[in-house]
Amino acid sequence: MGCHLSLMGRRRYPSAMSLSHPHPIDSPAVLAWYDRHARDLPWRVSPQDRRDGVRPDPYRVWLSEVMLQQTTVAAVKAYFLRFTSLWPTVANLAAAPLDAVLREWAGLGYYARARNLHACAQAVVGDHGGVFPDTAAGLQTLPGIGAYTSAAIAAICFDERVAVLDGNLDRVLARYYALDVPVREAKDELRGALQLAVPVRAGDFAQAMMDLGATICAPRAAMCLVCPLHDGCEARAEGEPTRYPIKPVKAERPVRRGHAFVMRDASGDVYLQSRPAKGLLAGMTEVPTSDWTAEPGEPDFPVTAAWQRHGEVVHIFTHFRLELEVWSAVVPPDGLVNGWWSSPDALAGEALPTLFRKVLNLAGLDQA
DNA sequence: AAGTCGGGGGG
DNA sequence: CCCCCAGACTT
Numbered sequence: 158m159g160c161h162l163s164l165m166g167r168r169r170y171p172s173a174m175s176l177s178h179p180h181p182i183d184s185p186a187v188l189a190w191y192d193r194h195a196r197d198l199p200w201r202v203s204p205q206d207r208r209d210g211v212r213p214d215p216y217r218v219w220l221s222e223v224m225l226q227q228t229t230v231a232a233v234k235a236y237f238l239r240f241t242s243l244w245p246t247v248a249n250l251a252a253a254p255l256d257a258v259l260r261e262w263a264g265l266g267y268y269a270r271a272r273n274l275h276a277c278a279q280a281v282v283g284d285h286g287g288v289f290p291d292t293a294a295g296l297q298t299l300p301g302i303g304a305y306t307s308a309a310i311a312a313i314c315f316d317e318r319v320a321v322l323d324g325n326l327d328r329v330l331a332r333y334y335a336l337d338v339p340v341r342e343a344k345d346e347l348r349g350a351l352q353l354a355v356p357v358r359a360g361d362f363a364q365a366m367m368d369l370g371a372t373i374c375a376p377r378a379a380m381c382l383v384c385p386l387h388d389g390c391e392a393r394a395e396g397e398p399t400r401y402p403i404k405p406v407k408a409e410r411p412v413r414r415g416h417a418f419v420m421r422d423a424s425g426d427v428y429l430q431s432r433p434a435k436g437l438l439a440g441m442t443e444v445p446t447s448d449w450t451a452e453p454g455e456p457d458f459p460v461t462a463a464w465q466r467h468g469e470v471v472h473i474f475t476h477f478r479l480e481l482e483v484w485s486a487v488v489p490p491d492g493l494v495n496g497w498w499s500s501p502d503a504l505a506g507e508a509l510p511t512l513f514r515k516v517l518n519l520a521g522l523d524q525a
Numbered sequence: 526a527a528g529t530c531g532g533g534g535g536g
Numbered sequence: 537c538c539c540c541c542a543g544a545c546t547t
Binding site: 221222223224225226227228229230232233267269270273300301302303304305306309321323324325326328363364367370371376377404407 | 538539540541542543544545
């Protein structure tokens, strides 16, 4: 059985141990695989160019890493190209209004990232002379840069020999060591095992392991026959690699219900307002809604008008399901002073999260 | 240590 | 429907 990375006893059992001597990860094999199969990505310097002395731009690496937090490569590409076109340097981004950053981030999700992105750019310019710190420890002091992102930037840009552990690596290593507990309970052990393998080409190694997780050791399929870690992989030896990682018990997703009110003035403009600076969809643009509650309530219309019902929008957030009844009416503009009126043509440029684009769509306002 | 925080693509 | 994605931050 080799060395199962096992957490017998972390909490449940009195004695311990995990893996003081994890069997090694063959980083030369991983790098050789990467030299032939690296993905071509807009923010990446290829291993060939890297060998020729090309250095990654920390600004672009940082921007991509923040966008990629809990977000797929496919979803990020267009946003990355748009951001780097609008703001080619960290100084450009720092000088941009936060509103513009939120507008461009709209649709990508996890909007605290956009606020932290802007704050981080301003910190780099204001506190670091416009130059990103060149160590993981230094990077992690910046807003929106945590354990993973700091390690990724330090490895990719500066070849700091630090373990870069993301969701892909959680899966790859859980399989490699046939980890018999949820990854969250063994994060430190996995990081320690990975740290021992980090080679001089730390940046390429980090990207190689992530590519491996994205293309070979994928969530629902593991192409073990072409994997450079085939020989040492315990899950492969057991014969059912997709059994790992062990998943924690899933919490049920509660339902919240409410009403959304699309108000238009005589000229057809739509009434919009800003959400609070904290909490869900913080600082983004919305149409007015009722409170979102477990029980469906009667619509508390903001003004008296001939309200028309359009149907229901369903939107899935991470920890609850939202069902909004969508209403619209032509209203007199009196009393609506907290927000602003937007022409239908201008909606595409508003900082509207996907939820409210769905609402506007259902009310008959076509979005680009 | 557990909760909060989006959205989309693929099985 | 379900899962998962180059996680960070708060409590």
